[in-house]
Structure formats: structure tokens, C-alpha cells
Amino acid sequence: MNPASTQNNALREFVDNLKSAPRRMYETAFRGGAPTTDRSRSTFVFGNVFLHLHAVRTHRWSLKWTTTVGLGIMSLSAFLITLVTGVLLMFYYKPSPEAAYASIKDIHFVVPTGRLIRNLHRWAANLMVVAVILHMARAFYTGAYRPPREYNWLIGIGLLVTTLGLSFTGYLLPWDQLAYWAITIGANIAQSPREVTDALGITEYFDPGGLQRLLLLGSDTVGAEALIRFYLLHVMILPLALAALMGVHFWRIRKDGGMVRPADADERLSKMKQGETYPVFTEAPNKTYQLAAVVRGKTAVVGRGPENTVPSMPHLFYAELGVMMLTLLACVALSMVSDAPLKELANPSVPENPAKAPWYFLGLQEMVSFSAFMGGIGIPAIVLAGLALIPYLDREKEGTGEWFGGPGGWRLVKLSMLIGFGAPLAIESFAIRFGWLREWFPKIPQLIVTAINPATILTAVYALYSIWCIRRYGSARSGALGLFTCFLCGFLLLTIIGTYFRGPNWVFYWSPSEWPKH
């Protein structure tokens, strides 16, 4: 061949390559081609870095709306919304006491769509707290913490704490009166071990409360140090921690065999009307594409036929995207209706009265009003420890995968709700009407008040009730059902009291209109 024709060939090849570049770019990006067959659907899932945390096939039971109510995805979606809007807000936000408030004003009034983005951030954050708590309740009531998912339950508790931390640290950033005094209250809650060390007279030598507060604020009062700490926690440390925990959480779902379901799920499904699905094994391939995942314990697919599974692509993704869009819809709608609050510039010399913590801590603040140590540290620690212990104390099998499954079931939960609401209502009414030890015996040692106060009595009532449940039904699950229901109800009730019925100096009022004018 002469050099000229070689050159011509090379040139032609180059032109051909150039022509086919877009097509090949597409092919390299979407390797499996359009996901039209089971095989290509599977490749679509495990070939994609974002989707491969999912199994390629999903059990029908998992797709039932009543199985999860979409709460996990809702939490994730809310997080994603806060992530995107949060990064956008960071373009304008300046974390210094002099500039923070003005930059929020700018975001609110000047930055195009800034108001909407800030509202979205705020609503998604609140929705995330609600969704995470409800998600935990769903996991509990369907027994999803049972083996092999115990560890994921623990990760979930970590996620709950991190979510509250994220929300709390974000609260200070606007640097307005609301933020300033809410964080002051929050920091004082962190300092509550002092109640005990003060009572013992050892604060001088051993002051974990003061240390906690100091670590949180970086100084004695809420100021520039606290702002930069909260900012860093809010935009860097806690989101990274949350992302890491989420990664583990999702990965564990996959490893633990997907969503929890009853042992007889397949049987029950066969009795139900089958929804239309995309054809299974359409191309009649000569081998199966089921992934033999190496997982511990019994799993959804190993050793069983894939009858009741459907390809994750598209069935699972419709469901997930659907919930995501629904979450976004809720956030956008709320953002258009209600603006995120922004009060006047923080003023350390003018305390808000009542100064209230963020709403999800108002239950704690209510308990703190009885005893700082018990409300701020003691009872939250007991609750967290109790939640963490649930999967290790309840080793039963009955009712796994079913709502309110276990001895007693829905009836027990209803009774527990009665106790869960009734007990705190009674104790609060008594304390509000008649006062407590400190009012009756002004000189009583503080340690006695710390040990015996409405909050500890409520905790004791719940614990005793739970023990009664265990004896009555002969089942640890029943005890857990009782205690968890009581905890949820108590949390709700105390939060409502703290939010709506506490006025200046944390005095009880039927409505804010009765608050003294000055």
C-alpha cells in the first residue's frame, strides 16, 4: 500500500469514529442497552454505581405501600432536599455574628428564589425529623429490628441522633433572637449534669456538664465561637457522618435480605390480587440471572424460587422516585405557604421569655423544667439505651414483618396508647395544679428532686407497665410494644405541652393569648 492510501484510510477511519462518537458515548454510558429484558434490567441495576445498593430483584411484599409507607425513602429524600438547598444557601451565608443575620436577610429578600430555597431547607429539615421518627416507629412495629437486622437498628439510632444534631446545629445559623435563645437553652440542657455535681458539691473538681457546654459553644456564652462550631458541624461534620451512616444503613438492608416480611409472605401474596408487572423472563433465556449474593442467614432469594420477585428496574424505582417526588411536593407546597421564621437580630442582653428550644427538644425542655439532669441527660440516655437494647432483648419470631406483630398485637398497642397518653397527662396535671417537692419543701435537697420528679415518675410508670406486659403475655416483644408505644405517646404529649402550653418562665397557660403582657 502506498503511504497516501494509508493516510486516506486513517483519515476515513477518523471521520467514521467522529461520526459514531455520540452513539458510542451513549453506549458506553448505558452499557446494557435499554432495560427491556430481565437481563438488561439486572445489568442496569448492578452496573450502575448509584443503583447497585439495590438488589436487582425486589420482593412483591416490599413494594406493598403498607410495608414501609415509604418513610425511609422519605427521610432520604428530605435529606437530599436539605443537601441541595443547603449547598445553595452556603453560597450566600456568612458564618460570623456580624454578617450572618444580614446574609439571611439577603437570602430572604434579595437572592433570586432565595426565599423559596431557604423555606425548602427549613421544611425539608423538619420533615426529615418527623420522617425519621416515624420510620423508626415503622421498623419497630413491623419487627424489622429482629435478626439479622439488629445491627441496622443500631445504625438507625445513630441516624436519628445525627438527624437531630443536624437540625439543632442549623437552628443557630440565622443568628436571630429565636436561634440565639433556642441554642442557649440547648446548651444549658447539655450542661445539666451540673445539677448532680452541684448537689454533690463536686462541680469544682468534676464538671462534665460544664465541659459538654464548653465543647458545644467554645466559650461561656453563645457567640462567634459557637456560631463557627455549629456551622462546621452543620455543613461538614454531621452531614458526612450522616452520609456514612446512611451508606452503612442501606448496604445492611441489602445484606440483610431486603425489607422485613412475614415468613408466610409468599402464601399471603398469592391470595391477593396480583398487580400487573412487567413480564418476567420475557426472553426465555437459557440461564437465570438471579444473583447469588453472599449473605448471612436466610435471604429472600437464595434457595427459593424467584416467583414473588419482580425486577427492581423499574418497579422498585417507580416506588422510590414516587415517594421522593411526593416528599418534594410536600416541601414545595409547605414552602410556598409558610416562610421560615426570621426574628430580630440576636441580642444577648434581651432574653426571649419563654425561650424555647427547637420543637423536637421541647419534650426534653419540659422534663428539664422538673430536673435539669434527668430531663437533659438521665432520661434521654435511658431512652436511647432502651432503644438500642430492643433487638437484643426481644429474640422472638412471632409477628415479624407484620404491623403490631407479636403477642397482644394491636389490642396491646391501643391499651399502651391509653397508658402512654394518660400517665403523663395525669402527672403533668398534678404537678401543674399542686406543684412539686420544691414548692412544698423549699429546703429539700436537690438530689431528692432529681430522683423523684414528674419525669422520673413517668419513666417509672412506663417501665412498670412494660414489665406488666411481659408477664401478662409472657413475651419480651409485648413488653417492648408497650414501652415503645408509651415512649412515642409521651414524647408527643410532652412536646405538645412544651410547644403550646408553656409561657413566660415556663408557666402553664391554656393559650399564648393569656401570657402576661409584660
Added chain:
Amino acid sequence: MKENKHLLLFSSLGVLLLLLGAAFEEMVLKDWRRIQGRARSDEGAVTVQLRQIVNASLGVSDRCVSCHVSMGPGEQGVRGDKILVAHKPVVHDPAEYGCTVCHGGQGQATDKEDAHGKVHFWPSPMLGRETSYAGCGRCHATLRVPEQEQMRNAELAFERLDCLTCHRVEGRGGTIRPGGGGMEGPELSRAGLKGYDGAWYGKHEKKSAEAAAGPWKGAFSRVPADDQGLLKIYLDTRVAASRLVTAKSVFFSYGCLGCHKVSGVGGDDGPDLSRAGEKDPGQVSFKYVPGEATMENWMAAHFRSPVSVVAGSQMPPENISTQQLNQLTLFTLSLRRDELRDQYLPKDRARAVKFGEREFATDGATLFGAFCAGCHGQDGQGRRLPGLMSFPSITNADFLALAPDEFLARTVREGRPGRKMPGWLKEGGLRQEEIQAVVAHVRTLGGPAEASTKPARWVSGDAAQGRRIFESACSGCHGKQAKGGEGPALNNKVLLESATDSYLVETVSRGRRGTAMASFLEPSPVRGALSRAEIEAVVAYLRSLQGGKS
């Protein structure tokens, strides 16, 4: 499995709809879009767009012209709605200066409530009609403003002398010559800013003498020297904002600067007022303020009764009319400050900041009104205020007779350490010649000092005897070791250093009429008389306190 698909479809559509709705609201329903939609210029409809005035030097980017279109650059002819009208003619063309520089409010907002700053927690809402001149204070500092009586007299003189026949001031007066040719005399609204011919009176007289007929002959007559002084005050303070200047003269009449500093001059007992007009309504309490939560109402209520608006305030309520109260409010609101580039630094502010010219006139009466009247009273007769030691009368004839000028000047210069009276030279920021002017003014209020040939220190009494006498006769009022009680402390370093022996001896001997201090040469129902020698012993004792103290 269709449900999930539908869920995705409908929630996505929902989000899309909401976002479209938001976009629709932003792009179609906005007030400024509808207002501009009605607007017409000579060429027909105007382009509907977000309009703004940008002036980087002033830090302004005001979108107010999105509704007030005709106030924008090159948009004078736009009409079609009341809101579109052009600004009335002003020196500071809004097309260049923007709106918020003078009026306040949030220039970057694009709906009415936010832009006018009437929203909750907005730090600098728009100034109201009544207080709109307060905006001038952001850049301007009118100089040499006298206290209210002189101001009033100056205004009256200008009217009384019929200057308005030929001259126009802020829309009044001035005869327009028939058939064009403008006014008889130049417009004087801004004489204080632009400057004027200092030899105007001589020229007026000359022209009047030369004229055979016409306004120079008929409308001009001789002006007495006193009135010429008043006219000078009047002209110096013409800055096209007479309401603000009058308000400032009221501020310089109630001794506000005795306790408050403005631009580095004044006492330290109250808060610095240099930027009091920028107070954020979100940062003050409206609990005891009647009416709408505006700074105007807050200040009015505060001047009426300071302690009921600001808990613990020691500021005395003044007995003033509602008009004066509103004037004080207007002036206080004008206490704003902007860091201006030289290009925009007005002459008056430059003269005040760079050359140290005073915003108050430096005659004795104005200085007394601005710095002394708050504590020593309008006529220097002293004052008793709840919770405070009484402030002495400084125009008492007995006192002035014994107090030489140097004693008064030194007292003003150095103050009374430990009491409310600050040292006006260093702490208060007054100058030597201003202090001299105050002393001279106090003389005109009270009376002259007696001539004395004695040296400053001549007493040679027995201090130990004096102490015994002091404890029986004086300490009832002046306290143990003269530390003060109902009567003033006498162990004060500056007092003892500046007071001559004659002053002390004669004050004890003659007493001070109008006060609790009686003549000690005369017996009273409760004590016997003191002899001259005994009085000198007491003074010797006081002198011994000075030695121990200083």
C-alpha cells in the same frame, strides 16, 4: 404495580405545577409587572422589566423604580398611574442617588411591604412623611445651628424685614418679574450650603441709595445691626431643610449634649447618640409605646417619659410642647452616618469632619443650651431630678459674686470628679474658647464677680479646731469629712484646687441665698453664729482635706 407508577407521575406533575405556579406568580402576578403594564410613555407601552438604580459609590441598588418608574434614569415621561409619577424636583436626582439613601427602606425588595420596610423585624423602615427630612442626616451635618430662641428670632427677623418680597426661600416669597427675567433677588433656600456674599448688606444699601424707583427704592430699608446678626444666622442655616434645622435648634436647647455624645462632643452619662437615628425597631421594646411600632412613636413616647419606655433610664422628662417633641424626634432620627466617598461627601459634613467645624453655633447661649441646660436648668437655676443628687444653681448671684471667671472656667474644664459634671475640655470635647463663651454667658445670666485683691491662699487657721467646728456645724449637710450628703461634697479635689480662700470664707460667711446654705455669721434657731476666725479655721480644715486627697 401501577400504583407506584402513578404515584411517581402525579407527584412529579404536582411539583411541576407548583413550580410553574411559583414562576407564574413571579413572572406575571407581581405588582410591579402589573403597574408597568399600565404605564405609557410617549412611545407607547414601556418594557415590563425589573428596573433599578445602581450607584456603587453610595452602595445603592434600588429597585423602587420598578413601581415608581418615572423616578428612574431617563424615564421622566412615564404616566398612567399615580404611583408612576416623577419625584418632585430635588437637588439629589433619584435617578442618580437612588431612593433608600434618603428615605430608608429596603431597596432590593420588589414588593411594597418589604420595600417600604414595614415588615416585621425590618431594621431600617422607610421614613414617614413627617420625618422625611431625617434622611438628610445620613450625609449632611448642618453647621452652626443656634439654640431655639435665636433660631426663632432669626426666622422672625427674616419675615419681619420683608426679605421675602424679593427673595424666595423653600417655596415662599420672591417676586417673579412680569414678562420673565426671574426673581428680584436670588433664591436663598440653600444659602448656607452654597455660601453667599458676606458684604451683601453694604451692597444692598448702596443699590437702594442709587435707585430712583422700583423695588430697590420701595422695598428696602435699613436693617439694624442686631437684625443683621439674626439674618446671618438665618442665612447660614438655609440648607433647603428648614424643618430639620429648626428641630436641631430645639435639640441644642435642652442640654441633651450634657449627657449624650454626638460626633465626639458631649457628656458620657447617656448613650452616644451619633447613630441614634439608625436604631433598629426590632432591637427596642414597644411594650409601653402607644400606637404603631415605629421608631417615630418610640422616640416620641420616650421623650414624653423616658423611664417608662426604657427601664432604669435616668433621663429627665422635659416640659415641652408636642411640636417640640416631634422636632426632637425628627432630629434624633436624623442622627445617621454613612461612610461616604469623597465624591459624595457634602461640604458641610466635610467641614465638620475634616476641619472640626461645629454643628452647634459657638455663642454662649447655644453652648449653654446644648450642654448645660439639661442639668443646671434653662436659666442655670439648678435642678432636682429624682434619684440624682441635686444639680447646683450656677446663676446664683451670691455664688457668681464670689466666683472669679477663672474659677468658673476651671470648673467647666475639669469638672467635678465623682459627680455628674464631666471635665468638658477633655471628656466633653469642648474647646477653650467655647468654655470661655459659656462662662461669659453664665455671667450674663447671673452677675459679675466682686473684685478681690487678696491672694488665692491667705487663710491660716487651726485645722484641728476647724474640724471640730465642721463636724458640729457643717457635716449635717456636707457629710462626714465633707464627703457630701444633702449638700455637695467639699472634699472634691478640683473644687478645692480652684476655689480661692476668699471664695470659701465668704460663701460660709454670707451664705448663698435661695439655697439651704445660710450665712454662718448670723445665728439661726438651731445653732449659734460663727466668728470670722472660726470660719477661717473651717476653711483651713477643708484645705487639709485637699492635702490628704491630692
